[in-house]
Amino acid sequence: MKFAIHQANHIGGRKYNQDRVGYAYTNDALLLVLADGMGGHLHGEIAAQIAVYTFMRAFSRLDQGRVKEPEVFLRATMRAGHDEIIDYAREQNLGGNPGTTCVAALVQDGKVWFAHAGDSRFYLLRKGAVQNVTHDHSVVQQWADWGIISPEEMRTHPDRNKITNCLGGVEDMFYAEVAPSVDVQDGDMLLLCSDGFWSPLEEAELTKLHAASYLQTTLGELMDVAIYREGARADNTTAVVARLGAAEQEHATESPVCVILAEGAPA
Numbered sequence: 001m002k003f004a005i006h007q008a009n010h011i012g013g014r015k016y017n018q019d020r021v022g023y024a025y026t027n028d029a030l031l032l033v034l035a036d037g038m039g040g041h042l043h044g045e046i047a048a049q050i051a052v053y054t055f056m057r058a059f060s061r062l063d064q065g066r067v068k069e070p071e072v073f074l075r076a077t078m079r080a081g082h083d084e085i086i087d088y089a090r091e092q093n094l095g096g097n098p099g100t101t102c103v104a105a106l107v108q109d110g111k112v113w114f115a116h117a118g119d120s121r122f123y124l125l126r127k128g129a130v131q132n133v134t135h136d137h138s139v140v141q142q143w144a145d146w147g148i149i150s151p152e153e154m155r156t157h158p159d160r161n162k163i164t165n166c167l168g169g170v171e172d173m174f175y176a177e178v179a180p181s182v183d184v185q186d187g188d189m190l191l192l193c194s195d196g197f198w199s200p201l202e203e204a205e206l207t208k209l210h211a212a213s214y215l216q217t218t219l220g221e222l223m224d225v226a227i228y229r230e231g232a233r234a235d236n237t238t239a240v241v242a243r244l245g246a247a248e249q250e251h252a253t254e255s256p257v258c259v260i261l262a263e264g265a266p267a
Contacts, residue, residue: 010227022055024056100167115177117167122190
C-alpha cells in the first residue's frame with residue numbers, strides 16, 4: 001500500500017500531554033488511531049494509551065494481513081479498549097474510571113471505514129474540500145443539532161469540552177459509532193485530530209493540508225495557529241494525516257507493522 005504519514009503534537013497549556021496516536025499497516029490495510037485522554041479524569045493518559053494499544057494489538061493479529069469485517073473490527077476493538085480501561089481501573093483500585101475519546105480509520109480494498117467515540121474527529125479531505133467528517137458526541141453538538149446554538153458557536157462555547165460518550169469514564173455510557181465505508185481516491189487525505197486541533201481552526205484552514213507541497217510544514221503551521229488562538233488555555237493538540245496515492249512511498253511488509261508515534265515527533 002502506498003501512503004505517507006505525518007503527525008504534529010503540542011502539550012498546549014496543560015501540565016501533562018494525554019493525547020496518544022498510532023498507526024499500523026500490512027500490504028493490504030492501513031489503520032490510524034488517535035485517543036485524547038480526558039483531563040478531568042484521573043489517569044486520562046493511561047486510558048488513551050490503552051485505547052491505542054488495544055487497536056495495535058488487534059491489528060498485529062490479523063490473519064493474512066487483512067481485516068475480514070472492517071465495521072465489526074472497529075466496533076469490537078473500540079469496545080475491547082473500553083472494557084480494558086474499566087478492568088485496569090478496578091485492578092489498580094483507582095477509585096474511578098479514567099476516560100478517553102477515540103477515533104480510528106481503516107483503509108482496505110479501496111475504501112475507508114471510520115469509527116469514533118467522543119469529540120476527536122476524522123476528516124476525509126479531497127480536492128481541497130472536506131468530503132466527510134465525524135459527528136461529535138458532545139453537549140455542544142447536541143445543542144447545535146437541536147438549534148440551540150450555531151455550528152460556529154460550538155468551537156468557542158464554554159461547554160465545548162463536555163462530551164457525551166467516551167471509552168472508560170461512565171461504564172454504561174460508551175458506544176462506538178461506525179460510519180458506512182467511503183471509496184477512496186488517489187490523493188485523498190485522512191486527518192485524525194483531537195479537539196485541541198480542530199476547535200480553534202476554520203474548516204477552510206484544514207483544507208490547506210490537501211494543497212500543501214510540504215505537508216509536515218503546513219501541519220505544523222496549523223498546529224501553531226491553533227495553539228496561538230487558544231493561548232494559555234490551549235488543550236493538548238494532536239493531529240495525524242495519511243496521504244494516499246500512487247505518488248507516495250510503497251510500504252511492503254511480510255507481517256503487520258505497528259507504530260506508536262512519540263509525542264511531538266514527526267512520522
